Amino acid sequence: MMQDTLQTDVLVIGSGLGGLAAAWQAAKRGCHVTLLTRAANAAESNTDRAQGGIIYRAPGETPEQLETDILTVGGGLSSPDAARLLSREGPRLVKEILIDELGVPFDPSAEDPALPDLTREAGHSLARIVHHKDQTGAAIERAFLDRVRAHPNVKTIANATAVDLLTVSHHSLEPTDVYRLLTCVGAYVLDRQTEKIFSLLAKETILATGGLGKLFLHTTNPPGARGDGIAMAYRAGARCMNMQYIQFHPTALLAPDGCFLISETVRGEGGRLVDRQGREFMQKFHPDGSLAPRDIAARAIYQTMLETGEPCMYLDITHKPAEHLRERFPGIYAVCMERGIDMTREPIPVVPAAHYSCGGIATDDRGRTTVERLRAAGEVACTGLQGANRLASTSLLECLVWGTRAGADAAEGILRGDDFYFPKVADWRYEREPADPALISQDWLTIQHTMWNYCGLIRSERRLNRAMRILRELDLEIARFYEKCEVSDSMIGLRNGILTAFLILEAAQQSRESRGCHYRIN
Ligand SMILES: Cc1cc2nc3c(=O)[nH]c(=O)nc-3n(C[C@H](O)[C@H](O)[C@H](O)COP(=O)(O)OP(=O)(O)OC[C@H]3O[C@@H](n4cnc5c(N)ncnc54)[C@H](O)[C@@H]3O)c2cc1C
Numbered sequence: 001m002m003q004d005t006l007q008t009d010v011l012v013i014g015s016g017l018g019g020l021a022a023a024w025q026a027a028k029r030g031c032h033v034t035l036l037t038r039a040a041n042a043a044e045s046n047t048d049r050a051q052g053g054i055i056y057r058a059p060g061e062t063p064e065q066l067e068t069d070i071l072t073v074g075g076g077l078s079s080p081d082a083a084r085l086l087s088r089e090g091p092r093l094v095k096e097i098l099i100d101e102l103g104v105p106f107d108p109s110a111e112d113p114a115l116p117d118l119t120r121e122a123g124h125s126l127a128r129i130v131h132h133k134d135q136t137g138a139a140i141e142r143a144f145l146d147r148v149r150a151h152p153n154v155k156t157i158a159n160a161t162a163v164d165l166l167t168v169s170h171h172s173l174e175p176t177d178v179y180r181l182l183t184c185v186g187a188y189v190l191d192r193q194t195e196k197i198f199s200l201l202a203k204e205t206i207l208a209t210g211g212l213g214k215l216f217l218h219t220t221n222p223p224g225a226r227g228d229g230i231a232m233a234y235r236a237g238a239r240c241m242n243m244q245y246i247q248f249h250p251t252a253l254l255a256p257d258g259c260f261l262i263s264e265t266v267r268g269e270g271g272r273l274v275d276r277q278g279r280e281f282m283q284k285f286h287p288d289g290s291l292a293p294r295d296i297a298a299r300a301i302y303q304t305m306l307e308t309g310e311p312c313m314y315l316d317i318t319h320k321p322a323e324h325l326r327e328r329f330p331g332i333y334a335v336c337m338e339r340g341i342d343m344t345r346e347p348i349p350v351v352p353a354a355h356y357s358c359g360g361i362a363t364d365d366r367g368r369t370t371v372e373r374l375r376a377a378g379e380v381a382c383t384g385l386q387g388a389n390r391l392a393s394t395s396l397l398e399c400l401v402w403g404t405r406a407g408a409d410a411a412e413g414i415l416r417g418d419d420f421y422f423p424k425v426a427d428w429r430y431e432r433e434p435a436d437p438a439l440i441s442q443d444w445l446t447i448q449h450t451m452w453n454y455c456g457l458i459r460s461e462r463r464l465n466r467a468m469r470i471l472r473e474l475d476l477e478i479a480r481f482y483e484k485c486e487v488s489d490s491m492i493g494l495r496n497g498i499l500t501a502f503l504i505l506e507a508a509q510q511s512r513e514s515r516g517c518h519y520r521i522n
Helices: 017-028 063-073 080-101 136-150 228-236 294-308 322-328 330-338 394-415 437-454 461-484 489-510
Strands: 005-013 033-036 154-157 160-167 184-191 196-207 246-253 272-274 313-316 348-357 360-362 374-376
Touching: 005 017, 005 184, 005 394, 017 033, 017 136, 017 196, 017 394, 033 196, 063 080, 080 136, 080 394, 136 154, 136 394, 160 196, 160 228, 160 489, 196 228, 196 394, 228 360, 228 374, 228 489, 246 294, 272 294, 294 313, 294 348, 322 330, 374 394, 437 461, 437 489, 461 489
Parallel strands: 005 033, 005 196, 033 154, 196 374
Antiparallel strands: 160 184, 184 196, 246 348, 272 313, 313 348
């Protein structure tokens, strides 16, 4: 049973790579860290799902080469400072933290087993990505989580959802100095087991709640990726930016229990995109046909689904020998088989899926937001690195670099004895009725279908306006619903989901030009 109020030096919300990197640095410097995560299984995260790898460095490579690749893919919107920082610090941190400190088992090179194998992905001018089979994220997550949890300065609270950030302006019960108003002092947290809400007061709070794929009908993200951190930060007064830039992956396996990412290497190895009748349709959209770039392939699949009324298209690689496919794609083969699809004999049903949010809470090079003592790291943040589009495999490295910097800088301020204080905050009030799950379920469907069709891969003024009308009405309903009902994890997610959807929608409306992964037909 949790107390009504807890105190900590550094509160880290989220246990993916961004949160773990921050918690690790703060704990190592001697701060007391509370690591909070909403899932009962602390490893459940986008990080755990990452397949391809994390950027390291090619032999003889200079930081400028990576910087150039990031800026090229970012569609002119990436911050040169952020790209420079990542290119200079990133490879060093991969070596020092992931390889030397944690011993993440990256696959060894065939030529020299003392070195990691390096692969190349789309948009990279060199082979500079290290990986662990096709399960790199899980290898990093498990190694890091074990070490962080075992650190004596870290208290991990799983199965607990942050409800709202505590700020002096909104929650302090004491008269306050006007300069402190926009200061974060922790969060209200729902203990999902007891269903009680407690206050967790912190000298520094670091949001690392990940992405927002759940807002769309199809996504590669886990169900907890619903924009919680962005919504909480926005309500607390933080600036969010570049919210319109949502990257869609062209091929995710369509299955009743959610989508699973089918790596682009399947197309690279000769997989053909076909319709239900087995006809190739990509030549109409790009001279490279099924090998068209990611964004074009994703839009072409979506457009063809709309025109034919089909729920998916298909990725056909049955012309390759079965033995080769089983060896080359063991993970994908196994997941397809679990869902009753034998990719060696039949085409894989695929849909494009929301994959990565390039925008988020605006942060500087130390993860600081526009709210005092509130930082953000990882996919929830917008460091400016990704600009209008993300270079493959930069996101894990961005988590590592900014998580490390945010945790270290927060700890240094605390250890310097900066002027911190814990105000008295109001306890949560509980006179509420149980929420009707049918309403929550239908409201989510409305958000997901609206965002998918009107604010998804192909946007237009009419679609965006229609989405705005639908979501405005729904927002009023959800606000009334939230006021009256018991706060549960799903209610928290719904409230955050609708707000984050609005932020994306507003940004998409205001941004009239197509750029990077924001594509408008008018
Ligand atoms: C299928 C897939 C493949 C990918 N492949 C790659 C790749 O090969 N290389 C690469 O660089 N990137 C890849 N990415 C992207 C990358 O994995 C993510 O951007 C990155 O892992 C995000 O890490 P994070 O720490 O910011 O968030 P996450 O890893 O998503 O962690 C978020 C954490 O916050 C917690 N949380 C959320 N809301 C709350 C709340 N209200 N209260 C408490 N806790 C909360 C969650 O439970 C979770 O612990 C891939 C993504 C996906 C989905």
